[in-house]
Amino acid sequence: MPNYVEMLRLHEAGFSLRQxxxxxxSGRNTVTRTVNIxxxxxxxxxxxxxxxxxxLENMFKPDKDKKDQPVSYYVMPDYKQLAKxxxxxxxxxxxxxxxYAQECRLNNKIYYKLTQFKKHFNDYLYKNSFSHVLHHKAxxxxxxxxxxxxxxxxxPMTGEIIKGELFIxxxxxxxxxxxxxxxxxxxxxxxxxxxxxxEYFQGVPTLLTPDNLRTGVTKNTKTQLLxxxxxxxxxxxxxxxxxxxxxxxxxxxxxxxxxxxHLTTHIIARMRNYQCFSIDEYNQYLLKLLDEFNAKPFQKKxxxxxxxxxxxxxxxxxxxxxxxxxxxxxxxAKVYTNSHITLNKHYYSVxxxxxxxxxxxxxxxxxxxxxxxxxxxxxxxTVGTRPGAYSTNEDHLPEESKHFGKWNSTRYxxxxxRIGPNVHIVISRMFDQGPEQQYYRRVHAILKxxxxxSDQRLDKACHYALERSTHPNFKLIKQLIESSxxxxxxxxxxxxxxxxLRGADYYDQFNRKN
Numbered sequence: 120m121p122n123y124v125e126m127l128r129l130h131e132a133g134f135s136l137r138q139x140x141x142x143x144x145s146g147r148n149t150v151t152r153t154v155n156i157x158x159x160x161x162x163x164x165x166x167x168x169x170x171x172x173x174x175l176e177n178m179f180k181p182d183k184d185k186k187d188q189p190v191s192y193y194v195m196p197d198y199k200q201l202a203k204x205x206x207x208x209x210x211x212x213x214x215x216x217x218x219y220a221q222e223c224r225l226n227n228k229i230y231y232k233l234t235q236f237k238k239h240f241n242d243y244l245y246k247n248s249f250s251h252v253l254h255h256k257a258x259x260x261x262x263x264x265x266x267x268x269x270x271x272x273x274x275p276m277t278g279e280i281i282k283g284e285l286f287i288x289x290x291x292x293x294x295x296x297x298x299x300x301x302x303x304x305x306x307x308x309x310x311x312x313x314x315x316x317x318e319y320f321q322g323v324p325t326l327l328t329p330d331n332l333r334t335g336v337t338k339n340t341k342t343q344l345l346x347x348x349x350x351x352x353x354x355x356x357x358x359x360x361x362x363x364x365x366x367x368x369x370x371x372x373x374x375x376x377x378x379x380x381h382l383t384t385h386i387i388a389r390m391r392n393y394q395c396f397s398i399d400e401y402n403q404y405l406l407k408l409l410d411e412f413n414a415k416p417f418q419k420k421x422x423x424x425x426x427x428x429x430x431x432x433x434x435x436x437x438x439x440x441x442x443x444x445x446x447x448x449x450x451x452a453k454v455y456t457n458s459h460i461t462l463n464k465h466y467y468s469v470x471x472x473x474x475x476x477x478x479x480x481x482x483x484x485x486x487x488x489x490x491x492x493x494x495x496x497x498x499x500x501t502v503g504t505r506p507g508a509y510s511t512n513e514d515h516l517p518e519e520s521k522h523f524g525k526w527n528s529t530r531y532x533x534x535x536x537r538i539g540p541n542v543h544i545v546i547s548r549m550f551d552q553g554p555e556q557q558y559y560r561r562v563h564a565i566l567k568x569x570x571x572x573s574d575q576r577l578d579k580a581c582h583y584a585l586e587r588s589t590h591p592n593f594k595l596i597k598q599l600i601e602s603s604x605x606x607x608x609x610x611x612x613x614x615x616x617x618x619x620l621r622g623a624d625y626y627d628q629f630n631r632k633n
Contacts, residue, residue: 120175121145121153125142126139126143127163127167130154131163136150152179194228194229194230196215196219196236201240203430212236212237215240216233216236257431258292259324259435260324260325261289261290263286263287263288263312264329265284269282269284269285270282272300272400273395284303286300290432292432293431298405299315299402302398310350310444310446311446321439322433322437324359324437325360327354327359327361328364329361330363330364346363349446352444352449356440386408386409413425446484448482449479449480449482450479452478454476454477457559457560458470458474459556460480462480463501464507465501465508466509467499467509468499468511471556476491485500486499486501487501497515499512513554516556528555532546534566538566539575539578539581542578542581545585549562549590568596568597572605576606579605580599583604
């Protein structure tokens with residue numbers, strides 16, 4: 120048997136093939152073939168020096184029948200199981216080879232080098248139609264979008280054909296797809312479709328990839344990504360990350376675009392034969408056809424989308440949260456000096472420590488949550504509220520307003536006294552009606568009228584307002600100050616002024632009579 124070990128030792132020492140052939144007394148062709156095989160298999164002198172004569176013979180002895188076949192002393196990896204592992208997020212061929220090599224070392228077995236491992240692995244994947252695992256990871260991503268084809272149903276009352284919008288979400292790894300008809304493309308329907316999609320998948324992928332449509336992405340440039348706050352809040356609830364497609368990069372959403380085409384043929388075209396009289400009825404038929412679409416066998420490989428999903432992808436998805444996301448809307452507001460914010464013309468109290476601060480409102484269908492720098496401050500029910508009224512938690516108000524903040528009843532009353540006695544009476548009666556914080560804004564608005572119309576005209580307006588109501592409001596005073604009765608010469612005599620300026624005793628007497 121030729122001395123294969125010595126041939127490799129001399130080659131690594133820098134001897135030429137001619138010199139090696141002379142030193143080991145073998146033909147040049149034999150030396151050349153031995154060196155070539157060692158280089159192709161990434162074998163070193165140190166490695167083969169441990170082999171037995173039989174192993175060396177099997178590796179280097181010419182045998183046409185053994186051409187292109189792996190030699191028997193190498194441990195062949197279980198590529199079927201490794202294909203499942205490769206499909207999982209974060210798993211690479213490098214990692215699988217390292218685990219395979221480590222196991223072989225522990226069992227004193229010979230393993231393939233990385234190059235040969237990858238070659239045999241790729242051959243297996245393409246031969247068995249698993250090439251998709253090279254491009255996608257199971258459970259890693261779902262691509263979502265609205266389709267161009269619009270679903271339609273019939274209004275049972277008018278017979279009118281109503282056209283809606285079709286939402287679609289696809290798991291690129293298995294091709295498993297969800298679809299739903301919606302009445303429009305607005306945010307509540309967009310969020311609702313996502314919630315139903317996660318429930319259909321019975322899990323949540325790591326990444327959520329929408330197109331750059333306004334309902335999901337506010338701004339997407341090379342330097343800035345600004346997501347719709349409701350969409351981002353929904354993603355946080357399901358612990359998934361929104362990664363929109365790049366602008367003008369159609370390949371980023373190739374999977375969903377491809378499935379839109381197939382869905383159009385399989386579902387939308389078939390649905391033309393159904394007469395649906397509501398969107399719910401349409402979605403019931405749609406779900407049946409969707410299940411058929413996912414279970415339909417592949418044309419060019421074994422299995423189906425459903426089979427691929429069940430076998431590889433379902434276990435890779437994250438678990439659903441304990442409760443579904445509740446659709447909400449976000450707004451910003453400023454806390455007024457009366458410790459309240461306004462929403463739909465109704466006032467809701469906020470802890471007085473945040474007066475003057477901007478807060479975030481998280482608005483649900485029956486309640487509103489108020490946050491400051493992502494810290495929840497309070498929550499109020501919104502059902503049954505009416506414009507102009509107050510929802511006040513007494514704990515949110517300072518114990519004594521005069522000791523807190525820049526504005527309080529003491530300061531407002533002093534301001535009113537400087538304008539005129541009738542103004543002071545009106546403001547005093549406002550504060551007597553309830554928690555003074557509720558009246559700060561109205562009082563402030565009344566007193567600011569003096570800047571526009573003068574102190575005398577405002578005091579006249581309050582005088583006439585008190586004759587009409589014991590507790591005049593802003594609207595009445597505004598009407599009177601703009602009317603002709605307050606537009607007389609402000610330099611009238613003191614006697615004339617005394618005829619309409621009445622003191623507090625007069626009105627106290629009036630109140631006792633009533």
